[in-house]
Amino acid sequence: METWTAKGEATRRRIIEGAALEMRERGVALTTLDDVRLRTGTSKGQLFHYFPDGREQLLLAVAQHEADRVIADQQPHLSKLTSWAAWQAWRDDVVARYRGQGQQCPLSVLITQIGRNTPGAQAVTTQLLSRWQGDIATGIREMQGRRKIGSGLDVEQTAAALLAGIQGGVMVMLTTGSLTHLEAALDVGIAQLRTHTP
Amino acid sequence: METWTAKGEATRRRIIEGAALEMRERGVALTTLDDVRLRTGTSKGQLFHYFPDGREQLLLAVAQHEADRVIADQQPHLSKLTSWAAWQAWRDDVVARYRGQGQQCPLSVLITQIGRNTPGAQAVTTQLLSRWQGDIATGIREMQGRRKIGSGLDVEQTAAALLAGIQGGVMVMLTTGSLTHLEAALDVGIAQLRTHTP
DNA sequence: CTAAAAATGGACCTGCAAGTCCAAAAAGGA
DNA sequence: TCCTTTTTGGACTTGCAGGTCCATTTTTAG
Numbered sequence A, B: 001m002e003t004w005t006a007k008g009e010a011t012r013r014r015i016i017e018g019a020a021l022e023m024r025e026r027g028v029a030l031t032t033l034d035d036v037r038l039r040t041g042t043s044k045g046q047l048f049h050y051f052p053d054g055r056e057q058l059l060l061a062v063a064q065h066e067a068d069r070v071i072a073d074q075q076p077h078l079s080k081l082t083s084w085a086a087w088q089a090w091r092d093d094v095v096a097r098y099r100g101q102g103q104q105c106p107l108s109v110l111i112t113q114i115g116r117n118t119p120g121a122q123a124v125t126t127q128l129l130s131r132w133q134g135d136i137a138t139g140i141r142e143m144q145g146r147r148k149i150g151s152g153l154d155v156e157q158t159a160a161a162l163l164a165g166i167q168g169g170v171m172v173m174l175t176t177g178s179l180t181h182l183e184a185a186l187d188v189g190i191a192q193l194r195t196h197t198p
Numbered sequence C: 001c002t003a004a005a006a007a008t009g010g011a012c013c014t015g016c017a018a019g020t021c022c023a024a025a026a027a028g029g030a
Numbered sequence D: 001t002c003c004t005t006t007t008t009g010g011a012c013t014t015g016c017a018g019g020t021c022c023a024t025t026t027t028t029a030g
Helices: A006-026 A033-040 A044-050 A055-078 A084-101 A106-114 A119-145 A155-176 A180-195 B006-026 B033-040 B044-050 B055-078 B084-101 B106-114 B119-145 B155-176 B180-195
Strands: none
Touching (some): A006 A033, A006 A044, A006 A055, A006 A106, A033 A044, A033 A055, A055 A084, A055 A106, A055 A119, A084 A155, A084 A180, A106 A119, A106 B106, A119 A155, A119 B155, A155 A180, A155 B106, A155 B119, A155 B155, A155 B180, A180 B155, A180 B180, B006 B033, B006 B044, B006 B055, B033 B044, B033 B055, B055 B106, B084 B155, B106 B119, B119 B155, B155 B180
């Protein structure tokens, strides 16, 4: 890691955030360094000063940034899945979030467009999914602890299925524009949990 | 639609199939027309003779081709989901198929890389998803008809959730290489169906 | 057999986007 | 203050991918 001054650090962040925005709007493939330049008010020199390996390196930084954002968004809800009402609130929040942001999904940008190519970005994605699933699993165990879900349930498997449903639902939304599948995945997934009473 | 001779038709197909292969292997973004040329043993002139609108048009043709392939692969199983054993066989086939083809997934190429950009390709994807979900729903109704699943179940919602789970599972596999989530989504989804006895 | 239409090959053009380079300006540090 | 380091601006190079064009060969139809 090189050594930046405060000003340099700010510029670097500005570039990453601007690039992330641009990529959410236009897609990774269609976003050029010049687009980023224009949006962030920076020069070619600056781009390659802060990201010497060029586009690749910027992409990785954007991936990390987006992954952090997703986790930060979800954490508040995921950390307190201690009642059925909380699960419902989480479900509503996820749906509302995707309804609000429409086709601009940081996660999909990360997974489907950046994450596949380089091992580095792939690691970022894998870590994100793993954390997310872990949080869901923790929520389920929380409910088991409170005797609201039976202990016979395979927690990791259920969490994995729920996560997969969400991912798929988002994917469908991104191509068809409809939230139906995301809602169905969440509702059926939670209903499934509720059938497992102790 | 223009008028091709038999030879022309064959060349056109060769181009589409070669392009599909190339795109499955290297990804859409990294596949150039020259790659397609090389692989299919064709010339620039031929490419633009059969696809006057160039790359865009070829992409759409590839999308349609891949969608047809997916449906053709699934249809045999989907059309006879009349017993729990059949559902299990379908589940095993889906998993085996993805285990076999590894990272090369025609569907993901279609959805995540081609399908988002142009309205035409988007329509192809939407239609594919809709047919797939319809087939699953038919399978569920079949089971209801045979009194193996209760009639209280919301068929379309369940089918939508299952489809979302599969899509998400595939997506996770493509980024992490693991089949865990696909298996979990299928197993949990089918288990969910089995709890709805009449 | 011959004329029209379709199929093919490949040279060429063009624009664009990534990346290089260096000089000027600003900030930091003794 | 003066020297060093960082930050910035932007002209320039380079390669490549998409697309055009036209001459040539092959096929088809009457």
